[in-house]
Amino acid sequence: MKNESDGRMLSDAVAQADSIAIAGHIRPDGDCVGACLGLYNYLQENYNRSFEKEITVYMKDIPEAFLFLKNSGKPLWEFEQEKQYDLFIVLDCSSEDRLGDALKYFKSAKHTLCFDHHISNSGHFTDGLVLHADYSSTCEVLFTCMQEEKISLAAAEALYLGIVHDTGVFKHSNTSEQTMRIAGRLLGMGVDSTRVIDGTFYEKSYIENQILGRCLMESMLVLDGRVILSYLSHKTMRLYGVVPANLSGIIDQLRVTRGVEVAVFIYETEPQCLKVSMRSNGEVDVSKTAVFFGGGGHKKAAGYEAHGFMHDVINNLLAGLCHQLKE
Template identity: 45%
Template sequence: MNEFISSIEAADTIAVTGHIHPDGDCIGSCLGLRQYILDNYPGKSVTVYLESIAPEFLFLSGADSVKQEAEHKSYDLFFVLDCSSLDRIEPYLSMYERAAKTFCIDHHISSKGIGQEYILKPQASATCEVLYELFEPDRISLSCAYCLYTGIVHDTGVFKHSNTTKQTMEYAGRLISKGINTSRVIDETFYQKTFVQNRVLGQALLNSRLYEEGQIILSYLNEDEMQALGADSGDTNGIIDQMRVTKGVEAAVFLYALDKDTYKVSMRSNGRVNVAAISEEFSGGGHVRAAGFSMKAGLEEVTGIVLSKIREQL
């Protein structure tokens, strides 16, 4: 019996969490694991803790039961998914530390090896892909399949990023065979945008600038612009990927204000730049071609630092 299954079977109370600012893979993996346990291990208590989930993901099973606030509870088993370091689960760190057993499952190459038990597969496109390998395929319900498929769709950019492999497509196909309505996932959670999101994208593209003879594209949204647009962090999804496909670009950078003195930095690479290495320098995480971090500094300072780090690799 593998450690993943034996850990679940030995626990009565189980908590699941993922990284701050949860994206599709984080949400899909947390809800997918919850659903798989509830479907196949009757009597287990499973609670998911995540920061606010974007509205487009609320159709996923269990999304309405997610708790945003940490509780003073001690769990038999605490899963950390899609997360490379403990500072990325800061809101729930005290619960993690009180748990009898901790178990991390991830695919980020920058992962620090957290948890008493640890499964890392950097060759996987998404943590949801890692979970698919851990689950027994015949015991994956339609509700669970929707969660896993959503995570894979988002971390592969609808199967167009370089992390998409033959194995990724095979797993996605098997999940689809459970009865998934693919357009519901792809159109409604990935491509469909609100009016505010379209305005945010437009402003970000207007603010974009090229550096190093077109090899770097960088854009930003400062605090005043975020407020004027009525935007929050969820409204910035997809901007960096649109910037990355600019002809001639090797690296794309998008910054947006979290508050007056803090910026979230998202980076994408088309091959020559290892953005994960840059992100790790500032306690961030990610992959060679997709990574990010937060920095407490002004826009001009953050921009200068990031551009300098990218230039070192060009």
């Protein structure tokens, strides 16, 4: 399960660099956090035993449930000083505008690498790219680049978490035989599967359950029942005191509605700043719609950001989806 040339690209680049930065996309999900911390722990433990290298990971807003991962307190965000890294590793992120504030370090870095599984990754923004659009997750990509005997329990936990989240606990169609084999190997390294799955995926706070219920109750079927849509305004988010990290799982519950081909969930992060998520059950490639609106993702899971009034964003999106449903 090792991709030799991909693995060499990683180990050669790391060996040649004295300073390394790692970053994923803004509002990191399980795969992004798992990939960043999995790689960070792996590099620290195997390539930096005598601390001759400076390895920094940039991440903001790590969901609370992931804070049991080793070194989850290490990521930096506010970082004032100008700094040029020998190597900048981008994870689970298909374009540079999703790097957030870490972008300045990416731009000034001497060498850049990207490990990803997003089909929308054009591959033109980093010097080196390891892209496997048929892999479940960036954590799966990373596993195949690592030397198995060098993966510690701490790194394994992070990678397992990423695979669990991007496969929706091994149920999405991106779960392959290889995914299960890798998950099996990670369990063999001692990962506590129940803790990761229940503790980080299914467990919800009371407020998270309330907001899930509200979004389901207010959802609507559109385009002849082929699309289900729900949304949350900034005002309602403030009323409940929820942040984007509290909304995971809503889109998946919408998606399992019988007869529905596409599920859409939209929330307003700031007034008139909207985050649109889409999931597809059937043949509709939602990454096409997402790319059309300036976003990206996968065939069955994609999204984008939009600015404007909620009803305008919904109207535009439905016009786009209507076009796609006819294809």
